[in-house]
Amino acid sequence: MGALKQVSQAKTNATEERLARLTLPQGAGWATEAREGALARLRAMGLPGRRDEYWRYTRPDTLVQPSAPEAALFHNDEGPLFDTIDRVKLVFVDGVFDPDLSDDPALGGVEIERLSDASQADIHWSKDLYGVLETDGQSHVDRPFAAMNTAFAGDGIVIRATGKAEKPVNLVYLHKSVSSDAILHHVVRVESGAELTMLETGPAAARFNKCMEVDVAAGGTFHHIRAQGRDHERRAVTHIFARLAEKSVFKSFTMTANGVLTRNEAVIDITGDDAVAHIAGAALGDGDFLHDDTVFITHDAVGCESRQVFKKVLRNGAVGVFQGKILVKQGAQKTDGYQISQSLLLDDDSQFLAKPELEIYADDVACSHGSTSGAIDEEGLFYLRSRGIPEGPATDLMVLAFLAEAIEEIDDQEIAADITDRLESWLARRRG
Amino acid sequence: MLEIKNLHVKLEEEDKAILKGVNLTVEAGKVHAIMGPNGSGKSTLSYVMSGRDGYEVTDGTAALGGEDILDMDPEERAAAGLFLAFQYPVEIPGVGNMTFLRTALNAQRKARGEDEMSAADFLKLVRAKAKDLKIDADMLKRPVNVGFSGGEKKRNEILQMAMLEPKMCILDETDSGLDVDAMKLVSDGVNALRDEGRSFLVITHYQRLLDHIKPDVVHIMADGRIVKSGGPDLALEVENNGYADILAEVA
Ligand SMILES: Nc1ncnc2c1ncn2[C@@H]1O[C@H](COP(=O)(O)OP(=O)(O)O)[C@@H](O)[C@H]1O
Numbered sequence: 001m002g003a004l005k006q007v008s009q010a011k012t013n014a015t016e017e018r019l020a021r022l023t024l025p026q027g028a029g030w031a032t033e034a035r036e037g038a039l040a041r042l043r044a045m046g047l048p049g050r051r052d053e054y055w056r057y058t059r060p061d062t063l064v065q066p067s068a069p070e071a072a073l074f075h076n077d078e079g080p081l082f083d084t085i086d087r088v089k090l091v092f093v094d095g096v097f098d099p100d101l102s103d104d105p106a107l108g109g110v111e112i113e114r115l116s117d118a119s120q121a122d123i124h125w126s127k128d129l130y131g132v133l134e135t136d137g138q139s140h141v142d143r144p145f146a147a148m149n150t151a152f153a154g155d156g157i158v159i160r161a162t163g164k165a166e167k168p169v170n171l172v173y174l175h176k177s178v179s180s181d182a183i184l185h186h187v188v189r190v191e192s193g194a195e196l197t198m199l200e201t202g203p204a205a206a207r208f209n210k211c212m213e214v215d216v217a218a219g220g221t222f223h224h225i226r227a228q229g230r231d232h233e234r235r236a237v238t239h240i241f242a243r244l245a246e247k248s249v250f251k252s253f254t255m256t257a258n259g260v261l262t263r264n265e266a267v268i269d270i271t272g273d274d275a276v277a278h279i280a281g282a283a284l285g286d287g288d289f290l291h292d293d294t295v296f297i298t299h300d301a302v303g304c305e306s307r308q309v310f311k312k313v314l315r316n317g318a319v320g321v322f323q324g325k326i327l328v329k330q331g332a333q334k335t336d337g338y339q340i341s342q343s344l345l346l347d348d349d350s351q352f353l354a355k356p357e358l359e360i361y362a363d364d365v366a367c368s369h370g371s372t373s374g375a376i377d378e379e380g381l382f383y384l385r386s387r388g389i390p391e392g393p394a395t396d397l398m399v400l401a402f403l404a405e406a407i408e409e410i411d412d413q414e415i416a417a418d419i420t421d422r423l424e425s426w427l428a429r430r431r432g
Numbered sequence: 433m434l435e436i437k438n439l440h441v442k443l444e445e446e447d448k449a450i451l452k453g454v455n456l457t458v459e460a461g462k463v464h465a466i467m468g469p470n471g472s473g474k475s476t477l478s479y480v481m482s483g484r485d486g487y488e489v490t491d492g493t494a495a496l497g498g499e500d501i502l503d504m505d506p507e508e509r510a511a512a513g514l515f516l517a518f519q520y521p522v523e524i525p526g527v528g529n530m531t532f533l534r535t536a537l538n539a540q541r542k543a544r545g546e547d548e549m550s551a552a553d554f555l556k557l558v559r560a561k562a563k564d565l566k567i568d569a570d571m572l573k574r575p576v577n578v579g580f581s582g583g584e585k586k587r588n589e590i591l592q593m594a595m596l597e598p599k600m601c602i603l604d605e606t607d608s609g610l611d612v613d614a615m616k617l618v619s620d621g622v623n624a625l626r627d628e629g630r631s632f633l634v635i636t637h638y639q640r641l642l643d644h645i646k647p648d649v650v651h652i653m654a655d656g657r658i659v660k661s662g663g664p665d666l667a668l669e670v671e672n673n674g675y676a677d678i679l680a681e682v683a
């Protein structure tokens with residue numbers, strides 16, 4: 001949070017108006033203290049306003065306003081994503097866990113509990129993480145929605161992998177009410193040498209605030225693949241706070257197709273040597289669509305690798321935003337940092353706003369970053385058409401090719417194929 | 433097969449005439465060669481045939497198998513049996529060569545009302561054809577033309593041609609940038625495709641290629657026109673004396 005600063009009256013008013021609609025959960029056990037602390041943090045910074053530098057490209061108004069703007073339900077004829085993949089489904093309806101719709105959470109190598117249950121236990125591993133990684137993540141920039149999440153999260157799960165998880169855990173977020181306003185908070189701990197793959201699918205609510213804290217111990221591996229749901233009018237602000245110990249691996253990929261407003265923040269602290277952090281995204285927007293990827297990776301250990309690969313395909317006035325920072329602390333030698341953010345603009349009305357940043361205090365590092373924005377390569381398109389591929393499918397092929405570098409960040413081929421399938425059908429539908 | 437009459441073409445963006453009345457008929461089963469100095473309009477002719485943007489036909493016609501092609505989209509021309517082996521094959525990062533070939537083949541079959549080829553049949557076919565052209569599995573997997581050497585790109589063009597089995601093949605300087613061995617591979621690939629029902633228009637600077645791919649007719653193009661046509665000897669004449677004599681003769 002830096003030095004204490006004065007929050008403007010307007011901001012305080014907007015924040016208090018929002019808070020008036022929220023109540024701290026009662027009987028939250030040990031989480032009460034974390035929640036009260038988060039509320040104090042939130043009040044000290046205030047919810048974001050239009051003039052905040054960190055919200056320069058994305059207007060936070062509709063995320064701040066007291067009630068959620070309505071979002072029509074989207075009737076999807078595609079069937080659930082990842083349906084052929086053997087996985088444990090944990091289903092949330094408009095932000096509330098539904099045990100009846102969910103699979104039995106017993107899973108080899110993994111402990112799964114509902115946050116409200118975990119917080120009743122006298123001693124619980126998640127106590128050391130709930131709101132803790134979030135607080136750490138506030139050290140360079142204010143992230144008020146994350147503090148708000150810690151304070152008011154209505155539900156969530158805590159997952160601990162103690163070995164190699166037998167199958168992926170799929171958090172399924174169903175959206176059934178046009179005015180739902182959901183706040184979910186998950187905590188994940190991957191123990192030393194353990195492995196976990198987490199899938200997140202679905203729109204969740206008309207307005208969704210989600211926070212996930214992920215602690216990966218030495219030699220642990222965490223894979224995260226998320227598909228944010230195609231409801232056109234939904235809004236989401238999400239945070240991932242990750243802490244990586246020695247030789248751990250963290251890989252996160254997000255597909256976003258549709259959604260009127262999405263802000264995905266990822267705050268990754270690499271604290272152990274030789275760790276690997278990859279974060280990638282493929283976003284497809286058509287028309288009233290704003291997608292914002294905001295990433296902050298801190299290298300505070302030796303010999304670590306981080307990779308950010310964000311691709312956006314924008315048409316009919318869609319807007320893409322990327323704010324990505326790599327901070328290499330003093331002593332974080334042999335850091336290998338890579339960041340690429342690119343947009344493919346399918347017409348002149350769409351736009352991409354990017355702010356890539358590097359801040360390096362070590363001398364023996366290799367960091368590169370690049371950001372581009374461009375149209376479909378006409379030469380390539382003609383080449384494909386000259387071989388008999390019609391303009392529509394040829395364009396799709398070029399679009400998928402553009403997204404390929406992001407999709408390649410998914411290690412599991414079956415999961416990657418499902419994602420590619422969805423991207424293909426999204427593109428094909430645009431052609432009618 | 434291909435019948436071009438009085439074709440006049442200018443650049444869309446500027447008032448610059450490039451083709452100034454091209455007349456050319458390539459009969460079924462024949463190989464015609466076009467030679468001519470740099471800038472005479474050979475590539476332009478091949479691009480206009482395949483339907484590339486940026487050119488405006490101001491007069492004349494072009495028909496493939498009796499059907500006017502100038503109003504067709506590039507993909508329609510391809511499905512109708514036209515194929516251009518590019519002088520500069522295009523690199524397409526992110527699209528695998530194999531995916532590209534299969535998509536193209538099935539798109540053409542679909543356009544012609546034929547069934548798509550199964551993945552297994554396709555694989556068998558592409559492997560066999562690739563082997564003849566000494567194209568290895570790695571080249572098939574890599575993105576289209578990305579990181580290919582000049583020779584590899586040209587062989588890849590011939591592979592596409594072999595897979596798509598077009599009726600009318602236009603080869604634009606397929607010999608440029610090829611060493612002797614690659615030239616042999618490429619020519620063998622082309623010769624293997626020679627057939628009664630298939631025609632070729634081979635654009636080249638050098639006689640060299642025509643030693644391997646024996647033309648029936650040789651045309652000389654200069655300043656946007658075919659200025660002289662003859663038998664294979666005409667290519668030898670160019671090789672020995674250059675274009676100056678011929679151009680002086682027709683001037
Ligand atoms: N897109 C273009 N823009 C500008 N000039 C062009 C373009 N295409 C062709 N030309 C010009 O047209 C003429 C013929 O070019 P080209 O067809 O490439 O000749 P060739 O293949 O015989 O060497 C040249 O003067 C060339 O500069």
Ligand SMILES: [Mg+2]
Binds near residue numbers: 474475476519604605
């Ligand atoms: Mg040329």
